[in-house]
Amino acid sequence: MINAPDIDDPANRSTAVLTFGAVEVFRNSRFPVWVFDIDRSRVVWANDPALEVWAATSAEELLARDLSTDMSTSVRGRLQQYQSGFGNGVHFDEQWTIFPRGNPRSLLCRFRGCVLDDGRMAMLCEAQAINPDDLNLLRSSQALLYTAVMVTTYSTSGECTYANPAARRAFPMAEQAALSRFKNADLRAILSREPDSDAEGTYLSDVATSRGVRKHEVEIRQSYDPLEGRRNFLVTEMDVTEQEAAKREMAVLATSDALTGLRNRTYLASAAPAFLAAAARHGKVAALLLLDIDRFKFVNDTLGHAAGDTLLQEITRRLSEALPETALLSRLGGDEFCCLLAEEEGERAFLRVCTSILRQLRRPMLVDNNDLSVSASIGLSISENGMTTFDELLRKADLALFDAKGNGGNAVRAFRPELAERSHRFLLVDTELREALTRNRLELFYQPRVSFKTGKIVAAEALIRLNSPTGSLVLPGEFIPIAEATGRIASIGRWVLREAVRHLVTLREQGIGINLSVNVSPKQFADPSFLSLLRQVRPTLDGVQGDIELEITENVLVETDRRLQRVLMQISDLGYKLAIDDFGTAYSNLASLTRYPISCIKIDRSLISHKDFRLLVTGVMTIARTFGARIVAEGVETETQRLWLEKHHCDEFQGFLFSKPVPFAELQRMLGAER
Numbered sequence: 001m002i003n004a005p006d007i008d009d010p011a012n013r014s015t016a017v018l019t020f021g022a023v024e025v026f027r028n029s030r031f032p033v034w035v036f037d038i039d040r041s042r043v044v045w046a047n048d049p050a051l052e053v054w055a056a057t058s059a060e061e062l063l064a065r066d067l068s069t070d071m072s073t074s075v076r077g078r079l080q081q082y083q084s085g086f087g088n089g090v091h092f093d094e095q096w097t098i099f100p101r102g103n104p105r106s107l108l109c110r111f112r113g114c115v116l117d118d119g120r121m122a123m124l125c126e127a128q129a130i131n132p133d134d135l136n137l138l139r140s141s142q143a144l145l146y147t148a149v150m151v152t153t154y155s156t157s158g159e160c161t162y163a164n165p166a167a168r169r170a171f172p173m174a175e176q177a178a179l180s181r182f183k184n185a186d187l188r189a190i191l192s193r194e195p196d197s198d199a200e201g202t203y204l205s206d207v208a209t210s211r212g213v214r215k216h217e218v219e220i221r222q223s224y225d226p227l228e229g230r231r232n233f234l235v236t237e238m239d240v241t242e243q244e245a246a247k248r249e250m251a252v253l254a255t256s257d258a259l260t261g262l263r264n265r266t267y268l269a270s271a272a273p274a275f276l277a278a279a280a281r282h283g284k285v286a287a288l289l290l291l292d293i294d295r296f297k298f299v300n301d302t303l304g305h306a307a308g309d310t311l312l313q314e315i316t317r318r319l320s321e322a323l324p325e326t327a328l329l330s331r332l333g334g335d336e337f338c339c340l341l342a343e344e345e346g347e348r349a350f351l352r353v354c355t356s357i358l359r360q361l362r363r364p365m366l367v368d369n370n371d372l373s374v375s376a377s378i379g380l381s382i383s384e385n386g387m388t389t390f391d392e393l394l395r396k397a398d399l400a401l402f403d404a405k406g407n408g409g410n411a412v413r414a415f416r417p418e419l420a421e422r423s424h425r426f427l428l429v430d431t432e433l434r435e436a437l438t439r440n441r442l443e444l445f446y447q448p449r450v451s452f453k454t455g456k457i458v459a460a461e462a463l464i465r466l467n468s469p470t471g472s473l474v475l476p477g478e479f480i481p482i483a484e485a486t487g488r489i490a491s492i493g494r495w496v497l498r499e500a501v502r503h504l505v506t507l508r509e510q511g512i513g514i515n516l517s518v519n520v521s522p523k524q525f526a527d528p529s530f531l532s533l534l535r536q537v538r539p540t541l542d543g544v545q546g547d548i549e550l551e552i553t554e555n556v557l558v559e560t561d562r563r564l565q566r567v568l569m570q571i572s573d574l575g576y577k578l579a580i581d582d583f584g585t586a587y588s589n590l591a592s593l594t595r596y597p598i599s600c601i602k603i604d605r606s607l608i609s610h611k612d613f614r615l616l617v618t619g620v621m622t623i624a625r626t627f628g629a630r631i632v633a634e635g636v637e638t639e640t641q642r643l644w645l646e647k648h649h650c651d652e653f654q655g656f657l658f659s660k661p662v663p664f665a666e667l668q669r670m671l672g673a674e675r
Contacts, residue, residue, distance in 0.1 A: 041068035055100040086113025150237040195222035260316040268330040272390035279342035286383040288393035289339040294409035296335035354412040375410035445661035459515035517549040551581040572597035605635020
């Protein structure tokens with residue numbers, strides 16, 4: 001059985017089952033009709049007019065022909081496109097030239113899907129000899145006449161045998177159509193040899209045209225001359241000069257920083273291998289310099305982003321002046337700049353360059369009528385014998401920069417191996433912290449606060465500990481900065497608050513009422529969910545004799561911040577007490593403190609341990625009493641300190657003199673003993 005479409009019904013676009021008996025309709029047609037097995041490149045059925053077209057002596061002789069022997073790659077690809085389209089009910093009307101026994105026959109063909117009895121999709125072909133008056137032929141000719149695509153054919157000797165009007169407009173003179181117009185030597189070589197499948201493809205070439213040298217996208221396909229039957233090349237061309245120029249411009253934009261005009265990280269990463277290789281070749285030492293402007297955010301926040309942009313442009317100018325001409329300077333983003341440079345002297349020369357940069361940046365800059373003086377931190381990494389990769393240099397410079405900023409900024413740090421060890425420790429602690437949050441390895445210790453009046457514990461400060469899998473405790477001085485850097489501080493803060501509330505309720509059930517104080521990170525106050533959490537746990541504390549006291553460091557309160565003021569007022573309205581921790585370590589004044597609902601001031605241990613602590617602490621206590629806050633002395637370690645504080649009416653103290661931080665169970669035992 002052969003399945004074929006009903007060709008008498010033009011509206012039919014799907015395949016229909018047709019028995020061999022019905023094939024008689026096609027057999028008796030005066031037009032050539034045949035069925036072509038696309039997969040096997042053979043005719044599997046043909047009527048008598050088709051045998052004549054194919055110059056076949058019999059149906060058996062035609063069906064035995066293997067038509068793949070001289071089938072070009074482009075024809076094979078087109079047949080596969082037909083086969084795909086047939087499955088969707090599509091038919092094709094095209095002009096084709098076949099070459100039975102080497103003689104060209106030009107036909108107007110209609111191709112439809114035809115399902116063979118084994119289920120494969122074949123092609124039903126209806127053909128008729130071309131009539132010059134045929135409308136389809138006229139339409140095809142018109143498309144070729146008016147298309148903007150340049151179409152030419154070339155013989156294997158390199159002679160242009162045909163050019164459509166678009167091509168003739170581009171190459172009006174016969175000699176202009178010669179292969180010499182292609183500036184791409186590889187393309188000229190392809191068009192000068194016998195056609196083969198390797199020749200087919202798309203190429204980009206500069207081409208001499210009537211408009212000068214233009215950029216053309218050239219597609220080459222092997223074909224046959226419809227008059228002579230010889231193999232030739234069919235060449236189509238599109239003028240893509242403007243598109244290629246736009247691509248180049250986009251490439252420049254993709255590798256440039258719009259604000260400063262410097263190259264960006266993408267460009268620097270791609271240029272680094274050649275730069276490093278050239279430095280090694282000339283006997284120079286290469287280095288990567290990573291620079292970050294100190295406190296740049298302050299400029300954006302106070303003067304606005306436009307002023308910040310102006311400042312970055314001026315910094316770019318000064319960096320360009322301070323760096324050697326051979327240096328590759330880029331802006332990585334924000335206020336971070338990166339530079340590759342090479343010197344014969346190595347690290348000594350690089351440090352001189354860095355010192356010059358810092359000196360240039362410290363000179364006042366006029367930005368929006370404001371005289372600004374900025375500082376920067378610089379991390380430096382040096383290539384080892386030209387073998388270090390860009391990514392490795394950048395990673396090491398980043399570690400050095402982190403060290404420079406961590407020591408107050410306005411400094412240069414060259415990478416040293418110990419920085420990598422520190423980074424490894426950072427990652428290790430961060431991993432332990434992440435696991436601690438999910439595997440319940442965090443624990444609250446408490447350091448008691450003792451009343452001078454009663455000598456008993458009236459409060460305790462919650463201090464978090466991380467239980468390492470090795471069994472050791474990781475202290476907050478190590479993991480809290482890491483938690484702040486990685487953003488885990490919010491999760492830790494939520495856990496601490498919930499755990500302290502749970503412990504306070506436990507003490508209530510035992511008939512014990514004390515305050516538990518919890519340290520709050522500045523980032524927690526900026527987190528909208530923090531206030532929601534405080535509201536959520538507040539009902540749990542109803543009826544509890546003690547309360548939760550939130551401790552905030554003094555330096556957070558130095559700057560006037562209306563948003564922070566509103567948040568602290570809302571926290572106070574919820575019934576929580578607020579304490580200033582580490583008081584005396586930042587510049588404060590009475591006016592700034594009175595803006596906030598502070599109920600307790602904790603004098604920092606550094607003042608208590610100072611040799612002139614009496615004078616310093618007296619001043620702090622005077623400020624605290626001005627607005628009625630309780631005074632707590634931290635870090636009390638000697639009886640002399642305790643007696644002096646008691647004599648001068650300090651309210652409470654905490655420190656090793658009474659107790660170090662202890663687990664909650666030990667705090668319970670101590671409170672029980674006092675009862």
